[in-house]
Amino acid sequence: MIKFKIAIICCLMTAVSILQGQTVIPNSGFENWTNFGNYSDPAGWDTPNEELMAIPFFGFTVVTKSTDHHGTGSFSAKLETKHLTFPALDIPGFMTCGKLTIDIATGSFILSGGVPVVDIPTHLKGFYKYIPKGGDSCVIGIGLTKTTGSIQDTVGLGSFSTKDTVTDWTPFSAWIDYLSTTAPDTMNIIALSTAQDVMTIGTILYVDDLYLDYTVGSDKKDPAAGISFYNDRETRRLMVFLDFENPEFTGIRLFNMMGQEVSTIKSGLVQSGRRIIQYAEMPQGVYILQIEHAGRIVTKKFFLNQ
Numbered sequence: 001m002i003k004f005k006i007a008i009i010c011c012l013m014t015a016v017s018i019l020q021g022q023t024v025i026p027n028s029g030f031e032n033w034t035n036f037g038n039y040s041d042p043a044g045w046d047t048p049n050e051e052l053m054a055i056p057f058f059g060f061t062v063v064t065k066s067t068d069h070h071g072t073g074s075f076s077a078k079l080e081t082k083h084l085t086f087p088a089l090d091i092p093g094f095m096t097c098g099k100l101t102i103d104i105a106t107g108s109f110i111l112s113g114g115v116p117v118v119d120i121p122t123h124l125k126g127f128y129k130y131i132p133k134g135g136d137s138c139v140i141g142i143g144l145t146k147t148t149g150s151i152q153d154t155v156g157l158g159s160f161s162t163k164d165t166v167t168d169w170t171p172f173s174a175w176i177d178y179l180s181t182t183a184p185d186t187m188n189i190i191a192l193s194t195a196q197d198v199m200t201i202g203t204i205l206y207v208d209d210l211y212l213d214y215t216v217g218s219d220k221k222d223p224a225a226g227i228s229f230y231n232d233r234e235t236r237r238l239m240v241f242l243d244f245e246n247p248e249f250t251g252i253r254l255f256n257m258m259g260q261e262v263s264t265i266k267s268g269l270v271q272s273g274r275r276i277i278q279y280a281e282m283p284q285g286v287y288i289l290q291i292e293h294a295g296r297i298v299t300k301k302f303f304l305n306q
Contacts, residue, residue: 023117025189026097028126028210030077033065040065042077044115046100048091055104058085062093062193069208070127070169076208079193081136083201093193093205117144117187119214123224124158124174124189126210130166134200137163140191140207142174144184155184157301161195169208173224175300224298227291231302236280238289238302247271250293254279257286267292279304 026044033040039049039061047063066078079093089107094100099113124142132138141159145152158176193205226244231237240252251267254277263277270293279287284305291298 023119023121023187023212024115025210025212026115029071029073030065030069030075030208031073033075042095045077045095045097047093047095048100048102048109051102051104052084052091055084055086060084062091063095066206068129068206071209073208076206077191079138079191079205079207081133081194081199081201081203090194090199090201092195092199092203094190095207096188096190098188098190111188111190114145114186114188117184120156120178120183121212121214122176123213124160124176124210125213126172127169127208128166128172129169129204129206130162130164131204132163132165132200133202135163135198136194136200136203137161137196138191138193138203138205139195140172140174141189142176143188144176144178145186145188146182146184147186153180153182155180155182159299159301161299162297169206173213173298175224175229175298177301179303227293227298229289229300231304236278236305238277238279238304240275240277240289240291241273242270242275242293243272244270244293248294250291252277252292253290255288255290256282257288262287 027042030042032043034043039053041047041049049061049063052061053059060082062080062082064078066076069076077095081092083090087105096111097115098111100109100111102109130138139159139161144156146155156176156178158174160172160174191207193203226242228241230239232239247269250270252265252275253261254263256262262282265275282304287302287304289300289302
């Protein structure tokens with residue numbers, strides 16, 4: 001069986017020109033949908049629906065308009081992982097504010113385009129519900145890039161991921177880790193109901209009311225509230241600053257991109273303070289810092305030893 005390969009780094013391959021004005025997430029409340037006859041897409045977003053519905057007899061959609069919504073609107077985006085019988089293919093609910101082109105025969109895809117960004121947000125935030133099957137996990141991510149001539153550089157990355165069942169509308173927060181001081185000109189946002197190659201059919205992710213934030217989290221509903229980071233490249237130390245209203249159970253772990261845990265700070269009740277991870281002896285590469293506190297998990301990506 002061909003598996004539909006998902007590589008989150010592909011969401012960062014975007015290319016558009018700077019436009020003047022405030023940075024706007026298109027159709028962020030998913031109230032507007034464009035009807036294409038036998039399927040519809042959220043306005044300003046692309047999905048696999050077009051390619052899937054072009055398959056005779058076996059076609060279906062993986063992103064649909066749902067009346068199960070957050071806040072004062074009427075709709076949200078529902079992303080569902082499904083199985084295509086012919087050709088045999090597992091496909092997640094997948095949407096992007098860029099352009100998605102899929103080759104159904106090979107299960108490959110190309111992601112391009114994006115929307116202008118003219119400032120420097122610190123978070124991508126919004127609301128979600130998640131009903132995973134098996135060991136599935138979802139991801140909602142943002143990538144910021146800058147194009148100079150024919151060269152495109154990644155400026156910032158952020159993502160939120162969970163494998164927990166969440167049946168009530170819940171806020172999420174994706175911290176954006178800036179890799180340089182260059183101002184970005186392009187933003188791409190993606191959401192996937194299943195973020196790994198091995199998928200379980202029937203996993204559902206709902207997304208609604210996305211927005212950009214520009215401050216260190218202080219909203220108590222924000223899973224990242226009370227947490228800030230600093231990567232001291234000179235001393236090769238990751239510093240985590242914690243400042244909670246009440247003592248919270250907190251655990252801190254660092255993983256490499258193979259999913260191997262390379263450093264752990266002992267879990268326990270924490271109200272405030274600083275925690276340090278030394279990484280001088282670790283190989284250069286991308287690492288994921290995971291902080292569990294008050295039953296929530298916050299993750300942040302770092303490029304270490306650069």
